[in-house]
Amino acid sequence: MIVRGNERVLVQGITGRQGTFWTERMQECGTRIVAGVNPRKAGETHCGVPVYASAVEAARDDAIDVSVLFIPPLAVRDAALDAIEAGVKKLVILTEHIPVQDVMVLLSAARANGASVLGPNTAGLVTPGECFVGFMPAFSASIFRPGQVGVISRSGSLGTLICLNLVQAGHGESAFVGIGGDPIIGTTTRDALQALDTDEQTRAVVMVGEIGGAMEEEAAEYAADMSKPVVAFIAGRASPPGKKMGHAGAIVMGDQGTYASKRDALERAGVAVLDTPSDVGGAISELVQ
């Protein structure tokens, strides 16, 4: 999923502290915020846009392309179903600690209605020079500037560091796609890789993975047939097995989800796997002239 500056964005939970702070940042970066949702503040104006009781009502007045949810964990399922019912085709779900069965319900509804979901537990999307959706420091010129490198990351903080290193090495990003740290997410590493593969601005991809699950192995199969070069960093090599390392999805169980399995799969697919994020700038410089 890549977000574009002409897309109309709805903010569910716009009036909260975080919703307000990040709506203002998104507006400063060119994101076309057209409305917000808070059932208790319907009819008011917030951050210069109208507030509606639901996404369905907001969509009656103005078509919505993307909805971003600043919503507490137990309320996300219903908010997402509201957005899907409203016809929104791209949902960005930032919230962490949503019950997994709620995630399954909203992903099933999205699938049935042709909608894509980014997250949960993601920091969002950035298209430097155009807009961003979520809570990424897209306004920082030392981290994001328009360029040709696509970045996929399960982690917001580590993805930010990778982008910083790219810019320090003289590169820029075509798009940042934060996919989220939960075990079950709407847009997988492979889905994001495919989106960047077909994106004309993107000439190379940095894949930032983590221990746990099998998404990097699955993405490696796709990367093997790509003509664009891919480099990867996988976090968690020094993590003990059997422990959830902060993200619900970052856990090695038995021989499942290990660093070695991911690195092997990626290297067999011709993907260079870096030992430290600081090497990413140099690695990309060798690939993109």
Added chain:
Amino acid sequence: MNFEEYASKLLLAASGIDVPRGRVAVSAAEAAAAAGELGPVVIKAQVPTGKRGKAGGILPAGDDAQAREAAHRILGMDIGGHRVERVLVEEQASIAREFYAAVLNNPASKGPMVMFSATGGMDIEEIARTNSEAMREAAVDIRVGFDGAAAERLLTGLELGEAQQDVADFLVKLYACYCKHDAELLEVNPLAVLADGRLVALDCKFVLDDSGVKRQPELEGRGTPERLTALEERGRDLGLRYIGLDGSIGVLANGAGLTMTTMDVIAHHGGEPANFLEIGGEAYTKAKPALELVLDNPNVKSLVVNFCGAFARTDVMTEGVIDAWQALAPEVPVFFSVHGTGAEEAIAMLESRLRMTPHPNMDEAIVAAIAAAAGDGP
């Protein structure tokens, strides 16, 4: 959160699934009394881990004297790092046939998966290895659910004989139990046909989705808490994920990915991390108690503070670290790398209040911290 067998079976029974009669005992005397009531029994160690039988944690007992003896041997055992605090005293079953059944969260289909094998009793890896054909799987659309017809489709061709209908009914109940309790895994192995034809869940493993705990208040306190060190417990009470490790380089970073990476890069440069501690997400305002936690580990010889702000504001985190630093006046050297949201303000604060300039990148901060911990740093 993991649940022990007896706690898992209470959920099955409440969902209408047959389980053996049993009593929980915390002493040999209680086990003997339970056996006196139930007749020939099995004494089973209650720990949230597999391989209890191989470890000697499951013993048959023909009468109350044998039950006392068996419970005496099992209570206090260490199985897979867990001390046995209680046993389940359960009536013996006369087993005609053993199956495997489970419902679990399946990342590949992004929904629940129902699994069944007509071969049970051994662990699932073993079933897969000896006969991968034997495992039947059904990816379920959670909005559609799993009904009797779906169960019959799953079981088609398995030749379960008279048990066929009972197994189908059982799978529907198992799926309902999984949904009702926000399970991440609900496994029955073995599911047994007894000599008298009854279908009974002889063992059960229930894992509760940690994100579902807050809407399952009746399950609170019934799971087995993760075993934590004193520092890890303090972290949990503060709402912080702290994991103690064996090394000497303390780690304070924001976000799970960056914190893991800080550990990885310490190891890459030849050092050993002392801990995992992340203060990203909503925890970014807790830098002060977090720093106290890291420094209370006596093995810490130097400290890396690695912030890269996205949602988490580095100025807020850095202010907390500086406050804590000035209050605690620790003697260990600290090495900063600060980037992202709020970094300019954070760096200005470090320079004015601690007279410190962050390193330009995390590798340089980490290399300096490793050198300092080894005693040859500045």
